Amino acid sequence: MGKVLMKGNEVIAEAAVHAGCKYFFGYPITPQSELVAYMARRLPEVGGLFLQAESEVAAINMVYGAAGTGVRVMTSSSSPGFSLKQEGISYMVGSELPAVIVNVVRGGPGLGNIQPAQSDYFQVTKGGGHGDYNIPVLAPASLQEIVDLTRDAFDIADRYRTPVILMGDGMLGQMMEPVEFGERSEIQEYNKEWATTGTRGDGGPKIITSLELDADGLEKRNWNLQQKFAVIKKNEVRYETYLIEDAELIMVAFGTVARITMNAINKARNAGVKVGLIRPITLWPFPEKPFLETRERVKTYISVEMSAGQMIEDVRLAVNGHAEVDFYGRTGGIVPTQEEIYEKIMAVARGVSV
Template identity: 85%
Template sequence: MGKVLMKGNEVIAEAAVHAGCKYFFGYPITPQSELVAYMARRLPEVGGLFLQAESEVAAINMVYGAASAGVRVMTSSSSPGFSLKQEGISYLAGAQLPAVIVNIARGGPGLGNIQPAQSDYFQVTKGGGHGDYHTPVLAPASLQEIVELTKDAFDIADRYRTPVILLGDGMLGQMMEPVEFTEGTEIRKFDKPWATTGTRGDGTPRTITSLDLDAESLEKRNWELQRKFAAILENEVRFETYLTKDADYIMVAFGTVARITMNAVNKAREVGVRVGLIRPISLWPFPEKPFLETRGRVKGYISVEMSAGQMVEDVRLVVEGHAPVDFFGRTGGIVPTQEEIFEKIMMAARGVTV
């Protein structure tokens, strides 16, 4: 097929089709509306079904129904719309149903604005609904990485019977880059004997629900979920490190902000400051390994985010006081610049803290 120039939102949609997704239920909201429009055109071409729901709440419950039948299904939204889906995501987690949910985050709180932000970090990583559950979260930094991580998201969802979140921001959704889709890639098939596709062999109906009125039974289900989450923690951690082996200071950033931070790291290296970068790709499970390997020898960490400071809390938890953890962020939809991040690095190198 070769490389094609596409917008981020459309890349997610096409990558989902290549991953075997034929069902999409969603609702338009800026800055992810192109994803919905692309699916409306594309899914009928592959024998799939697109339905624009009357609301985000309706869309996530339609996803619940399709996932119960064992098909690969996706929905997408942006921050305030994603907030409306939280009850349904909790239901999906409780019923152990696989689905992919895209959040192209925008400035908040409230309706906020349509500019890029990362202030949904708490909502996606800490379980935005009620109950003891987690959702795996993947955060791509480029459009080509979207292609790979969208496929991974569907595979993780099916492997563990869990909803998976693909988190971007308005910048990632709206930017255009050349991407390549590998033709003929085999779509992994997962056995789904639990799916509501008819009665069981003995004639009993298959049912899927997150409701369990017996306390002991619900506790048993919760411990089953915790064992699954432990397996995800063991097997699905993803991260990238850059120039960390000799670094005195380590920057931490995810998504598009990591790209800007990498440029600032290179600029600092040019003037003799030894600094590196840890880029979490899975936000949950959060990658502890690169921090455990560096926290005993570096002078400090700086978390760079498009928020008032959210991921920085996870960085501090894993560093456990072995080194100072500082923060630099812009919020309200403002993107931190390379020059601002570079200055933050230079202040750390000079021993200046703010």
């Protein structure tokens, strides 16, 4: 298969099929409804199962059940629907079940609107539901990167027995770009002796649950989870840098905002400003390394977001007081323009407060 022109939501779905996903449970909500519709048509073609649940709550619990059998399973939603899934996601983390959960973010809070946003950052990176936990979060910036990161998401989920979130914004879900899936590679096999596939003479029944009434037992389970999160933080950090080698000013942005910011950086470079970009690809674990390598010489970092300022907290933690941290953001579904970001860069470079 060569390059094909597809919409972002459909790219996520097709990439999931290529990654071996044959089970999908979801509910349509703008701006990710095309993903659900695509799966409804595509999964029967590969011997899979699509089921439109009666609600987002039902969908995530169906994912819990399917994941417990060891199959590759996915669900998707957009911000209000994703919020409804949080209890089930917490259950899945506590039960150590692998699955991929897609959030195509829209403006909020509440029903908000159907325009693109990044204001679910806190929800996806700080746990979202109850209990002490984190979930790996992958944030693609292009449709071709969606192809690669969707495959990675399923592998990470199986490798660590954890849910994995693939997070984009409504613009990424709705835009069209040429993508190439390549030949379907053989799906890597993972040890799933824990899966509830029937006893079949292999040692008796298996129980998957997040319930642990004994306090000592629950504490032990929590510390085991924390050890797993530490391994994920060590092994699964992903990021991209652009022109940071001589930069005195570094922008920090993810997803489609990073693409817009890169254009503003090129314009500022032409105007003589030494500015670069750190683009987190994993929002959790957050990439601290490029900040550790640059914070002694960089004057200012600027977090650019489609939110009122959420990722800026992780930027500040990574910079740890070694440099100034500034912010530029738009909310309510408004996308920052190249010109706005350029003006912010130039104002900071001139020492003007904006």
